[in-house]
Amino acid sequence: MQDALIRKLENFETFTAADRAALRAFAPRTRQVGARTDLIREGDTPENVHLILDGYACRYKILPDGQRQIMAFFVPGDFCDLNVFILDQMDHNIGTISPCQVVGIPRQAIDELMAQYPLVTRALLWCALVDEAVLREWLVNIGSRQADQRIAHLFCELLLRLETVGRVTENSYAFPFTQTDIADTMGLSDVQISRTLRELRRLELITLKHRVLTILDVEQLKAYCGFNPNYLHLRNTRWSGRRQVPWLSDVQEG
Amino acid sequence: MQDALIRKLENFETFTAADRAALRAFAPRTRQVGARTDLIREGDTPENVHLILDGYACRYKILPDGQRQIMAFFVPGDFCDLNVFILDQMDHNIGTISPCQVVGIPRQAIDELMAQYPLVTRALLWCALVDEAVLREWLVNIGSRQADQRIAHLFCELLLRLETVGRVTENSYAFPFTQTDIADTMGLSDVQISRTLRELRRLELITLKHRVLTILDVEQLKAYCGFNPNYLHLRNTRWSGRRQVPWLSDVQEG
DNA sequence: CGACTTATTGATGCACTTCAAGCGACGTGG
DNA sequence: CCACGTCGCTTGAAGTGCATCAATAAGTCG
Numbered sequence: 001m002q003d004a005l006i007r008k009l010e011n012f013e014t015f016t017a018a019d020r021a022a023l024r025a026f027a028p029r030t031r032q033v034g035a036r037t038d039l040i041r042e043g044d045t046p047e048n049v050h051l052i053l054d055g056y057a058c059r060y061k062i063l064p065d066g067q068r069q070i071m072a073f074f075v076p077g078d079f080c081d082l083n084v085f086i087l088d089q090m091d092h093n094i095g096t097i098s099p100c101q102v103v104g105i106p107r108q109a110i111d112e113l114m115a116q117y118p119l120v121t122r123a124l125l126w127c128a129l130v131d132e133a134v135l136r137e138w139l140v141n142i143g144s145r146q147a148d149q150r151i152a153h154l155f156c157e158l159l160l161r162l163e164t165v166g167r168v169t170e171n172s173y174a175f176p177f178t179q180t181d182i183a184d185t186m187g188l189s190d191v192q193i194s195r196t197l198r199e200l201r202r203l204e205l206i207t208l209k210h211r212v213l214t215i216l217d218v219e220q221l222k223a224y225c226g227f228n229p230n231y232l233h234l235r236n237t238r239w240s241g242r243r244q245v246p247w248l249s250d251v252q253e254g
Numbered sequence: 255m256q257d258a259l260i261r262k263l264e265n266f267e268t269f270t271a272a273d274r275a276a277l278r279a280f281a282p283r284t285r286q287v288g289a290r291t292d293l294i295r296e297g298d299t300p301e302n303v304h305l306i307l308d309g310y311a312c313r314y315k316i317l318p319d320g321q322r323q324i325m326a327f328f329v330p331g332d333f334c335d336l337n338v339f340i341l342d343q344m345d346h347n348i349g350t351i352s353p354c355q356v357v358g359i360p361r362q363a364i365d366e367l368m369a370q371y372p373l374v375t376r377a378l379l380w381c382a383l384v385d386e387a388v389l390r391e392w393l394v395n396i397g398s399r400q401a402d403q404r405i406a407h408l409f410c411e412l413l414l415r416l417e418t419v420g421r422v423t424e425n426s427y428a429f430p431f432t433q434t435d436i437a438d439t440m441g442l443s444d445v446q447i448s449r450t451l452r453e454l455r456r457l458e459l460i461t462l463k464h465r466v467l468t469i470l471d472v473e474q475l476k477a478y479c480g481f482n483p484n485y486l487h488l489r490n491t492r493w494s495g496r497r498q499v500p501w502l503s504d505v506q507e508g
Numbered sequence: 509c510g511a512c513t514t515a516t517t518g519a520t521g522c523a524c525t526t527c528a529a530g531c532g533a534c535g536t537g538g
Numbered sequence: 539c540c541a542c543g544t545c546g547c548t549t550g551a552a553g554t555g556c557a558t559c560a561a562t563a564a565g566t567c568g
Contacts, residue, residue: 042484061394064480069394083383091387091485129337133345135389140315140323142396143441146523178546187397189525194548226318230296231345400555432514443557448516 004053004077004165009123011164011235019120022113026051029103035176038095039080039102046090048104050080055100056176060184061092070185072135073097075158077165082110083128098176126233133231142187145225147196150186152225155206159215160232175213258307258331258419263377265418265489273374276367280305283357289430292349293334293356300344302358304334309354310430314438315346324439326389327351327412331419336364337382352430380487387485396441399479401450404440406479409460413469414486429467 006023009015030053033039039050039057050057052074059072059080071092074080080094085107096102114121134157141153162173179197183190200206205221207214215221260277263269284307287293293304293311304311306328313326313334325346328334334348339361350356368375388411395407416427433451437444454460459475461468469475 059390061390063394063398067398069398071390071393083386086379087383087387087487089484089487091487092390125340129341132337132386132389133341135386135393136313136315136325136346139325139389139393139396140317142393143439144317144321144323180546185397190547191526191549192524194546195524198548230343233341233343233345434514444515445517445558446556448514449556452516 004075004167005051007165008077009120009127012126012233013119013123015119015123019117022117022120026103026105026109029105030101031104033096033100033102035096035099038093040090041093042090044090045088046081046085046107048106049082049085049110050094051103051105052076052078052080053101053103055102056097056174057094057100057102058097058181058185059092059094068184069187070181071138072131073158073185075162075165076167078131079124079127082124082131097181098174130231130233133233137231147186147188147192148199149225150188151182151193151196152200152205152221153227154182154185155213155215156218156222156225156227156229157232158213159218160229160234164234170214171216171218172212172214174211175208176211258329258421259305261419262331263374263381266380266487267373267377269373269377273371276371276374280357280359280363283359284355285358287350287354287356289350289353292347294344295347296344298344299342300335300339300361302360303336303339303364304348305357305359306330306332306334307355307357309356310351310428311348311354311356312351312435312439313346313348322438323441324435325392326385327439329412329416329419330421332385333378333381336378336385351435352428384485384487387487391485401440401442401446402453403479404442405436405447405450406454406459406475407481408436408439409467409469410472410476410479410481410483411486412467413472414483414488418488424468425470425472426466426468428465429462430465 003024006015006020009023033055035055040046042061054076057074057078057080058070059074060068060070062068074094084090114124137157141150145153158173158175159168159171162168167173177185178190179193180190182188182193186193188196197206197208201208203224204216205224206216221227257278260269260274263277287309289309294300296315308330311328311332311334312324313328314322314324316322328348338344368378391411395404399407412427412429413422413425416422421427431439432444433447434444436442436447440447442450451460451462455462457478458470459478460470475481
């Protein structure tokens with residue numbers, strides 16, 4: 001349950017027990033953060049790196065006219081600012097969506113970790129690159145797809161990302177976002193999100209109630225939005241496009 | 255002229271002569287590439303890192319329906335894939351816009367450079383983070399601004415980025431993009447680009463002819479689109495948002 | 509020079525926004 | 539316990555920013 005990060009990283013790299021132990025050493029730093037709380041704000045000088053162990057968070061900017069644009073979602077196992085923390089000043093905000101368990105790690109601790117554990121270093125680097133690839137795909141999503149495919153694409157992406165950290169059961173996962181959150185993510189109005197969800201429900205592609213999203217037909221939803229998972233650079237999963245490795249399937253238990 | 259990279263990096267880090275020499279050592283690998291030529295394609299396994307010494311290039315994806323989405327512009331001094339090259343497989347394409355001078359650097363050479371020159375390493379890391387910040391801002395741009403402000407924002411960004419590598423004279427810079435290029439960047443139609451440019455010309459904010467863009471009133475254009483340069487994380491320039499340092503203003507000459 | 513690409517302009521259509529009203533769920537305080 | 543306000547969602551009606559289609563003009567290159 002707490003090991004979302006290790007699970008995710010082991011998608012890229014096969015760790016030794018020492019590697020895992022080094023990562024688990026951060027566990028005592030875990031703290032609980034309420035929903036709708038900023039972890040760091042634009043203009044702040046970043047001190048700690050934030051790791052989400054449980055719950056959902058996001059990266060966002062507020063424009064002069066008050067408009068909010070969400071640029072990333074963070075789910076369990078995600079670092080919010082592994083890279084960003086080297087910059088002198090935050091150019092955006094990071095805040096929680098739902099209540100979260102967050103680990104704050106001093107940058108020095110990260111440096112030491114990287115100095116000692118090359119496999120972990122490689123895996124973290126890989127993660128950072130995948131995060132950037134996701135950001136690129138979001139640009140494609142907003143720039144090139146219309147509302148219904150845009151939202152369907154997001155649902156597919158979250159399914160795969162949450163699956164790698166064991167947060168999916170029978171194609172269902174927690175979905176604490178409001179329609180306004182989705183709107184500010186997709187560059188659409190909240191009204192349009194409502195209408196689009198209605199359409200996706202009508203097509204029997206999804207259900208969404210009590211903050212739980214269920215994808216009724218994954219293949220059909222992927223086809224609907226032209227989802228290509230290559231940008232997630234997954235390995236060892238049923239979605240990677242590579243040969244599935246059966247002896248890793250026992251990793252899947254939450 | 256060839257030292258766009260060093261100029262850009264010295265925006266972040268003060269180098270020693272040895273640092274500069276190490277960077278200049280790649281110069282012999284320079285090759286000329288024609289306009290509209292792919293440097294690397296989706297599906298390829300990346301070998302070399304590409305550095306643009308002269309000309310403009312871009313990062314893009316092609317969707318199943320043939321739609322192109324441009325995700326980044328590269329100008330002199332930019333690495334196209336400093337990060338990406340660690341991934342197993344390209345999830346997008348990189349191609350030139352205009353004729354370019356490109357340096358192809360084996361990843362091993364980058365590793366060696368980083369092992370020996372910590373200042374250069376820091377500067378390259380910084381660059382990579384700024385590139386990601388630019389990507390985030392593009393998402394904001396497409397997601398939250400309407401056509402005219404979107405394009406104005408791009409013009410402002412290019413002005414600053416090109417200024418740091420000495421490619422701007424009297425608020426004019428080379429602009430080899432077609433209107434279709436801009437359209438595929440902004441998630442708009444090429445017709446809309448044409449109309450928007452007409453509007454920006456009418457407002458006497460810009461002129462654009464013979465592939466040269468001139469910004470007639472920088473402050474007004476910035477105000478027009480609400481441009482905030484903080485995401486470029488510039489130092490030592492008249493745009494940084496920090497107190498201007500008068501004795502550095504001589505840097506401005508192209 | 510002729511062939512092709514790029515840019516411009518008008519007419520029409522549509523995807524999405526904005527505005528507004530209503531509704532249910534939830535929490536708070538009297 | 540109910541009254542009340544707030545928040546999130548839904549739905550309709552009207553408006554608009556931009557897309558699409560199509561024709562012409564201007565620029566570019568072998």
